[in-house]
Amino acid sequence: MSPAVTEQIRKEYGAVHAALPASVIDPGRRDEAIEKLCAQGLPATREENWRYTNLRVLEHARFAPVETHGPAMPSLPQVPPGFVRYVFVDGLLRSGAPASGPDLTVRSLRSSGPSSSDAWLPCPDFPEARLALLNEAFATDALSIEVRANAAPAGIELIFVATAGAQAGASYPRVRVALEAGAELTVLERHVGAPEAASLVNSAVRVDVGENARLTHYRLQQCAARAAWFDTLTAQLSAHARYHLLAVGTGALTARSTAHVRLAGAGAELALSAAALADHQQSHDMYALSEHVAPNTRTIETFRGIASGRARVAFNGKIVVRERACGTDSRQSLRGLLDGPQAEIDVRPQLEIYTDEVRCSHGATAGKLDENMLFYLLSRGIAPQTAHHLLKWAFLEDVVAKIERTELRRQIERDLAEQMSGAAALMELL
Amino acid sequence: MLKIENLHATVDGKEILKGLDLEVPAGEVHAVMGPNGSGKSTLAYVLAGRPGYAVTAGRISFQGHDLLALAPEERARAGVFLGFQYPVEIPGVNNVYLLKAAINAARKQRGEPEVDAFEFLTLVREKMRLMRMDESMLSRGVNEGFSGGEKKRNEILQMLVLEPRLAVLDETDSGLDIDALKIVAHGVNTLRAPERSLVLVTHYQRLLEHIVPDRVHVLVNGRIVRSGDRTLALELERRGYDWLISEAA
Ligand SMILES: Nc1ncnc2c1ncn2[C@@H]1O[C@H](COP(=O)(O)OP(=O)(O)O)[C@@H](O)[C@H]1O
Ligand SMILES: [Mg+2]
Numbered sequence: 001m002s003p004a005v006t007e008q009i010r011k012e013y014g015a016v017h018a019a020l021p022a023s024v025i026d027p028g029r030r031d032e033a034i035e036k037l038c039a040q041g042l043p044a045t046r047e048e049n050w051r052y053t054n055l056r057v058l059e060h061a062r063f064a065p066v067e068t069h070g071p072a073m074p075s076l077p078q079v080p081p082g083f084v085r086y087v088f089v090d091g092l093l094r095s096g097a098p099a100s101g102p103d104l105t106v107r108s109l110r111s112s113g114p115s116s117s118d119a120w121l122p123c124p125d126f127p128e129a130r131l132a133l134l135n136e137a138f139a140t141d142a143l144s145i146e147v148r149a150n151a152a153p154a155g156i157e158l159i160f161v162a163t164a165g166a167q168a169g170a171s172y173p174r175v176r177v178a179l180e181a182g183a184e185l186t187v188l189e190r191h192v193g194a195p196e197a198a199s200l201v202n203s204a205v206r207v208d209v210g211e212n213a214r215l216t217h218y219r220l221q222q223c224a225a226r227a228a229w230f231d232t233l234t235a236q237l238s239a240h241a242r243y244h245l246l247a248v249g250t251g252a253l254t255a256r257s258t259a260h261v262r263l264a265g266a267g268a269e270l271a272l273s274a275a276a277l278a279d280h281q282q283s284h285d286m287y288a289l290s291e292h293v294a295p296n297t298r299t300i301e302t303f304r305g306i307a308s309g310r311a312r313v314a315f316n317g318k319i320v321v322r323e324r325a326c327g328t329d330s331r332q333s334l335r336g337l338l339d340g341p342q343a344e345i346d347v348r349p350q351l352e353i354y355t356d357e358v359r360c361s362h363g364a365t366a367g368k369l370d371e372n373m374l375f376y377l378l379s380r381g382i383a384p385q386t387a388h389h390l391l392k393w394a395f396l397e398d399v400v401a402k403i404e405r406t407e408l409r410r411q412i413e414r415d416l417a418e419q420m421s422g423a424a425a426l427m428e429l430l
Numbered sequence: 431m432l433k434i435e436n437l438h439a440t441v442d443g444k445e446i447l448k449g450l451d452l453e454v455p456a457g458e459v460h461a462v463m464g465p466n467g468s469g470k471s472t473l474a475y476v477l478a479g480r481p482g483y484a485v486t487a488g489r490i491s492f493q494g495h496d497l498l499a500l501a502p503e504e505r506a507r508a509g510v511f512l513g514f515q516y517p518v519e520i521p522g523v524n525n526v527y528l529l530k531a532a533i534n535a536a537r538k539q540r541g542e543p544e545v546d547a548f549e550f551l552t553l554v555r556e557k558m559r560l561m562r563m564d565e566s567m568l569s570r571g572v573n574e575g576f577s578g579g580e581k582k583r584n585e586i587l588q589m590l591v592l593e594p595r596l597a598v599l600d601e602t603d604s605g606l607d608i609d610a611l612k613i614v615a616h617g618v619n620t621l622r623a624p625e626r627s628l629v630l631v632t633h634y635q636r637l638l639e640h641i642v643p644d645r646v647h648v649l650v651n652g653r654i655v656r657s658g659d660r661t662l663a664l665e666l667e668r669r670g671y672d673w674l675i676s677e678a679a
Contacts, residue, residue, distance in 0.1 A: 379512050382532065395522065401522075
């Protein structure tokens with residue numbers, strides 16, 4: 001990324017920083033973020049962990065936050081049962097009442113200000129988190145979700161809607177989720193957009209799961225066809241915490257998701273399941289770093305990606321096992337499906353182990369649809385196109401079937417079927 | 431029903447079928463037997479239209495139409511059913527989806543409305559009972575984690591539900607214990623009808639004790655070298671294939 005872009009960022013920041021809400025992020029921290037970002041530079045495709053990301057959109061972007069919303073709001077999906085909805089438009093909370101019960105607090109920092117428990121620092125020594133610095137400098141709102149110790153299970157849905165085009169500025173969704181010991185929460189995070197808007201979205205999510213707490217986190221990237229979506233998630237898991245992160249990406253022209261999960265307490269468990277479905281000129285790229293710091297921690301990682309048309313799909317799953325993390329158990333199953341001669345897939349498991357007595361296994365494959373399966377379906381009278389859809393569908397099921405909430409799973413299944421162009425026949429089967 | 435004339439077919443450029451003739455009239459059950467590698471599965475695949483199995487000469491007519499002009503899915507909808515020697519597992523595609531999609535594809539072809547959900551389940555349950563299959567299999571992926579015998583029974587279940595005009599069963603008997611063999615044979619026998627033909631591809635005559643064929647053909651080196659009634663199967667059981675192989679050579 002050229003120095004001209006960091007100069008541009010600095011200039012835009014200079015023009016707007018006085019107007020950015022101090023209650024969301026302290027001005028001093030915003031300044032620091034800008035300095036750090038400019039010192040490190042934005043990510044570039046020549047860097048190993050960014051080479052599948054389409055970073056060109058950042059070269060001509062406007063980084064200042066959106067001031068004028070776009071003309072159209074997309075229609076929003078139904079709220080699945082058991083969830084309370086919060087809607088953000090171009091980064092600002094539009095609807096959803098703050099909660100402040102004994103078990104659960106949900107607050108917009110723009111209106112309520114930070115409390116002492118808000119900790120936003122990205123995990124240290126994580127150079128891939130640079131885009132989170134951009135978020136930290138420009139964010140106009142942030143949602144803080146805190147769940148008290150041993151709280152009963154709850155469900156929160158966050159919808160981030162991008163309506164403005166990139167010329168009107170960027171939007172910066174920002175969320176912090178913190179679970180105290182023994183708490184249980186399900187978060188459903190959706191990113192959507194007005195159909196015509198070529199928006200630039202750069203979100204930052206920070207997750208803390210306390211001892212024995214359990215967080216299920218569904219993330220759906222369904223941005224508009226011309227949007228660019230960047231995302232940085234950092235998570236810290238305490239002893240025996242369980243974090244199920246399930247991401248399904250179908251939208252945006254360019255999508256890059258970066259996740260760093262630190263298994264910091266003994267016995268912590270991460271289940272990371274991700275599915276990507278890309279067609280036409282879409283590029284979907286995910287980098288997931290699972291850092292085992294404490295003993296007897298576990299990562300189960302599943303990726304299923306399909307690239308059709310001229311699309312590009314990449315998943316880079318890195319497992320790092322630190323010195324103290326003996327007894328680590330990690331399993332990676334990464335599979336890509338090439339659906340067309342011009343599509344591209346790259347699935348890469350990486351392992352870095354600094355201790356003994358670990359069990360780390362991985363399987364990674366990228367290939368075409370299985371001819372035997374296809375013929376079997378045809379031999380039963382199923383049309384070739386339907387057979388293709390059915391097999392693509394089945395391929396993603398390894399991830400989708402892990403969605404425990406039935407209604408939500410149905411919704412996502414329908415979205416996926418819709419995304420596969422002409423999958424009407426498939427919809428009838430569901 | 432089915433008439434094959436001078437069929438030549440190649441796989442990967444290698445000629446496997448070398449002038450095969452076979453006629454199966456409506457209402458009859460014919461067995462095709464032969465040593466390993468003689469081309470039995472190739473014949474079954476050619477009938478079903480498997481890509482990669484190139485017909486280089488000859489004709490296949492099915493109910494008076496040129497079967498080779500049809501795509502695989504069109505053959506299925508026209509009433510050709512292939513019971514696979516090695517049914518593939520398709521995790522993530524539900525058995526019920528597959529059955530329903532298959533039924534509806536054939537109905538659409540005939541200009542009939544889609545199957546009613548209740549009617550469909552009733553039909554499937556009835557056939558499952560006949561095949562002694564557990565209903566829990568319906569919600570599993572196609573053949574996913576099925577034992578060899580379960581896969582074969584699932585093939586027959588699909589056949590019973592689809593009620594084809596012509597069923598080609600490729601070594602449906604292999605890998606079955608005697609009880610499973612009887613169940614499968616019973617299922618097949620319920621489908622025998624004047625307007626339907628069956629081709630049983632098999633290596634052993636064991637199956638033919640339970641499904642009595644009208645004719646038996648011996649396939650050696652890509653050709654039918656002998657045809658006869660069911661006593662031919664017994665003769666093969668006694669004498670093996672070697673005498674026919676040396677005769678053919
Ligand atoms: N995909 C293939 N590529 C090349 N040769 C094949 C292929 N499939 C089958 N063959 C060959 O074709 C011949 C006939 O095979 P097959 O029809 O499976 O025999 P059968 O079912 O009678 O045992 C064998 O020599 C086998 O090795
Ligand atoms: Mg065979």
